[in-house]
Amino acid sequence: MLRVLPYIIVLALWLYGMVDCALSDRRGVRGGLSKTVWFLITVLPAVGTALWFLFGRPRSSTPPPPAGTQRGRRPVAPDDDPDFLRGL
Structure with a gap:
């Protein structure tokens, strides 16, 4: 089983990189190449996927909000909405 494990890991990372x-x-997409070219590069199992993750994968454009803040979120239910309750 230990002999097969590296192959399974490379296969899983390769499929994840292609998807x-x-x-x-x-x-x-970064790296100055089109998405089609990057997809063709990821066809190479280990090298292409590593290149995609290092140089081509898009970075997150907005960082996640800090924990505990709800800036910009609206209440879900009408009875949780202060504007709705004021109008009753």
Whole structure:
């Protein structure tokens, strides 16, 4: 089993890299190459996927909000909405 484990890991990362490349936004792809070229590069199992994750994968455009802050969120239910309750 230990002999097969590296092959399974490379296969899983390769498939994840190809799916990630296919589903990423074409405007956010880095590296100066088009998304199609990056997808063709990721066809190379280990090297292509590593290049995608290091140089081509889009970076997150907005950082996640700090924990505990709810800036910009609206209440879900009408009875949780202060504006709705004021109008009753």
